[in-house]
Amino acid sequence: MSSISGAISQMIILILIACMGFVCAKVGYIDADTRGKLTKILVNVTLPCMIVVSGNNLDASQVADLILLAFLLAIAQFALLLLCGWLCNVLLRTPPDQRSLYLFMAICTNTAFIGLPIISSMFGGETTLFASIFVMVLAFFMYSAGFAILASNKAGESRGGRDNIILRIADSITDLPWKSICNPSMGSCLIAIALLLLGIKIPHVLASAMGTLGGITSPIAMMIVGSIIAEANFSSIVKEARLYPTIIFRQLIVPIALLFALRSLGVNESLVVVFTIMFAMPIGALAPSFAEQFGHDSMLAAKGTVLSTAAAFAIIPLVVAVMALP
Template sequence: MTEIAGVLNSMAALVIVSLLGYAAARLGFLAGPAREGISGLVFSITLPCTILNAAGQADRSLGGGHVANGLLLGLSFFLIMLVATYAIIALVKPSQEERPLYLFMGIFTNIVFAGFPVIEALYGSNAVFLGSIVFAVFNLLFYSFGVMLITMGDSGISVDMHRILSAPLVASAAAMALFLLDIHLPAFAAEACELAGSATSPLGMMLVGVAIAESDFAEVLRERRLYLFEFLRFIALPVALFMPLRALGMDEMLLGILVVLLAMPVGSIAPAVATAYRLDSDLPARGIVVTTVFSFATFPLLALLLTL
């Protein structure tokens, strides 16, 4: 449990960084054009670097079977999140305007900054390798099919291809190609991606604080839908899948990775990504805070469940 405590400490640090962003917005340092500029920087520069760095850090010596497992798990992970989130939205019944935002929160989760440390603490480096493949598959699907669904017009037909053909999608496709073809970036390029990508998490969390500072946060905290959505999507869903899949004899590591990633809170750069796709970033920002706070209680319980 020492490792899990370390993960919780890391998440507490992210919350503190978001509070620094809140303070910066209140003091006028990150308002208006500055916020939009940083959102664009995260979405178009540092996030693609994070994606490429994840592919470069993966251990490629474990064989094709592990790659196939990771690809299948990544596809299953995305489809489960998509179908389950649609079902949960039908139960929660948000307004028509908020439905795309709830879908966005349900499938855009904190895989790297929260998920990978938990996976490594429970299952070791081999699980991180599988997790990195899941991350690559997820990014490829999210920034194509997922974005198409989230930004789809009211008619259900009109789709803006310019929003889909984005820098993160290109980076995800490149990362998958590099990984599958066993091609490594030059050392200087890999180090540059690592350095630039390391800015994604703190900048993303500061944008969370900025979005909260510019909205009526107290009003949303009183909205029961957000808490019901959190419980159903991030707590009930992972637990409900764990029991039958374990009874069916699913591999322990694969099952653990799937359950852990399904329980991750809303992604820390959600406001930046939402802004890039012309969505309201306030609700995702609040969703991050709510799901992150809940995760302090759910992560230790999740670890106990997986180690029984």
């Protein structure tokens, strides 16, 4: 694993690339259509390549036991994210009609689009494989339990509708978007784990080609993030007072507290790094679409996405810097 100082330097580089994406959007080089095509290339080509080759140079005897622990920590992270959302609702006295949306925004984090490229770029090696496991597990719970949360609140708008709530939760789970859950990132993660455990090495030429493709994932992702921020109306976003303490608590305070807790338990440092940085990820870009789908305030979700993403460029370097503390 690279030194913490090297990781901070790499994070600064990624921030500068995001700034370039911001500028490109402002001058018209990146519009909505271009961003959509770049996103498809990232999700379906470069990101899977990066994940598959992540385990090619690893020793299965050294990381096999950690794979199971990575799955368990990812499950624990989902539960803790949900707890963070609940605590924010209680402490901030969120209006009843927004509570389920705040819960959903707590668990719908941008692990695949920002987290995985950042971890791979800053640390690489086994952390990329572990991070892809987190992406897979958290996506599954987000598409299942997350949808159930949105559906239950929508049903609860009418009093005495407990049966309807149960039915909507059941419908949201049985009607899961399996095409979204079983995506290229999940498939490539399973392939990488299988190749690692079976001791199969990708041929050098093919691995080099896939590694080169995977290497452009982080720059593309950061430029897309910068272009999204460029289109935001910050004069409207900054008025959402509850988002500020929510972001600071969930993306900064809790990840740092969990960082020291996991280290005190003697957890493998690579897993600690992945767990901490994944926890600090901003609200996912798909949150507004899902909010609208279930009849919630999509504008609030969009504001949360943009504000938390902008804040992440300050929060993540700070979290990484704290990792350097003894």
